[in-house]
Amino acid sequence: MSVQLQGNTQSLQHIPQGFHCIVLNVGVKDNTKDFVCIFSDVQCNAAGVFTQSRFSGPSVTRSRENIKNGRAQAIVAISKNANVANGEQGEADTRTIIDEVANRLAIQSDDVLIGSTGVIGRPYPMDKILAGVRTLSKASAQSDFINAAHGIMTTDTVPKYASIQVGNAALVGIVKGVGMIEPNMATLLAFFFTDAAIERDVLDAMFRRVINKTLNCVSVDTDTSTSDTATILANGLAGPVDNVAFEAALLDIALYLTKQIARDGEGATKLIEVHVDQARDERQAKKVAKVIVNSPLVKTAIHGADPNWGRIAMAIGKCEDELDILPERTIIRFGSTEVFPRKVSASDLTQLERLLMDDTVYIHVSLQTGDAECTVWGCDLSAEYVKINGEYTT
Template sequence: MSNFESQPLKYIPKGFQTIVLNIGIKDETKDFVCIHSEVRCCASGVFTQSRFAGPSVNLSRENVKNGHAQAIVAISKNANVANGEQGKLNAQTILNEVSKALSLSNEDILIGSTGVIGRPYPMDKILSPIQELNNIPPLCDFPDAAKGIMTTDTFAKYASTQIGDAVVVGIAKGVGMIEPNMATLLTFFFTDADIDKKNLDLIFRNVMDKTFNCVSIDTDTSTSDTATILANGLAGPVDLTSFEAALLKISKHLVKQIARDGEGATKLIEVHVDQARDYRQAKKVAKMIVNSPLVKTAVHGADPNWGRIAMAIGKCEDEIDINPQKTIIRFGAVEVYPKKLSDIDLAQLEKSLMTEEVQINVSLQTGTSEATVWGCDLSAEYVRINGEYTT
């Protein structure tokens, strides 16, 4: 049985409290989340590399530099990006007000924002509820917090697991504008494990690179991608190898949920590339495949057109050690190249493409490294959702 629980979470880390509100950013759905610890935490964060990174990213990047934080604030339905000096001032004002309301240091608060770009925060709606945070009875409801950071997501994404006496929980949002160039969209992790900031940072970055930096919905890197982790130490020390394995598992769980929930998606695509020269080559080829609109549409239509996969691999023109004569392509376990069409089990091939999770496997035979990435198919619904996004 999986350690990952749907509703409710079975494992909850000690010492964290959640406040989830509707402050009227766009509609009546929840749009403000504050998660804070009873004590100061060791912290790590990775962020978008976009040149249009929003004020939330810049403030959080600066505040987490010292390896500590005590709270995370997230606002959904408004990214507060491309709003000039007013956008910076508004984000800083929110941090200042949360700091006062919860009696925390301003520098110990991180902030994430997600939603429409180019629209300023409706500060008249935001400030009054924030100033009353200390009057709201805090709970510990991570599934509710996951709902509060949703935009066009169709379901909340969260997972938790146990490592000895400690617990790690993660929440995430993201269904579109996803081609992370760091870690991801919005995802926040919380643990009561006692881990020093140096080891926490090393583990977190390694896990993010193997999971959230390996998911792609539409090749578009967001201006607001933020991934953070807070460790308050209240459960005592843990084995670092076991902790990294647990964090990797729940991160993979969240990544697959994000890929499944891609805007308009009907199928999850998992691309595994092995026998590569190194991890970088394996990941590059896998991303090229999962990002191809032609591959995505073929998967959507259950069309076993392996030529589109060959095309995507061929676009890695700098990988001169990739030899078409040695490359092997499979849909699931069914080899489609370089086999002759007459030797392919077409019935099994069709069956593998009709499932909700389609696996594409490529062996490059240039080395011994491997990588896995996740994405989704491309449907007409994706066009409709994004064609009507601001309306």
């Protein structure tokens, strides 16, 4: 079993049966693809996790409600507009879109999930969206998940997708996200589809475990989106699979896509991987790893290939409530090269500078407070990030 790594391929090898994609440009912002509908021939077992933001949009609140019963049959994704902070009108527009899509597909409205991403505080252009929805036809649908990955993009520079075979079943995942990423559950939009038959409770527990190890361990800019949505639909058409093997496959795909999100972070030139081990528990390990990968000073040092390990020490020191973390027990490394407490020579610095010029930079910290560990992913911070976000709505 291996993930079909994507990015330079034009087709997916493993496609789950019974799922169909419709991708449109309805003119939400420009002439790029902005409306995606993926549906199954039959009702699916489903699981989802969503942002914990207090300003979450109606796409989140409605999808959270619809998936409570562990069932779904279709997902709608709208890009370039988050439909957040639009009050009762935003809620009404979301209901209208779901009802119209359900009517076109001849399914129940509460079997439709919706994700929305883009500018906050602007209402949907409902006339354009509904005109597009009313063209939906099952007969025109294709199993083109790569096209769907294009359709959910906003400031992403590349579509992100992957597929894998598990027994007789297939699993495919598509995600989008390069900014406003500090997940408190998952990250922006992430959709997984499989024809494996998996019980609802098992699927939900499995999905949450995988998300916690992958999409919940990525950060670009410390900002939690109002629209974070991650879901999985399993229609069962391929029959049962080994649950352990399926979870391993789901973890492989989610990890691959997590790294793609971090590598494609707005303005990013390098992927940063931070591994913290010998921690008291997983919570402590993740806290320390996140504070390192989120530090603007660490991120800018890595962008400039400056082996300033003191900034990593500074970041760890900000975990002031972790009283069992002691400088005299902490070990900091770039890659496999220890930089603290070992003294770094001039020749070491030259070697480290070359190491930090790679497109992937590894940081390894051992706390010696226990035996737990966690790995997180992020990216460097460049002037391009400021430019992208300084001009975002224009």
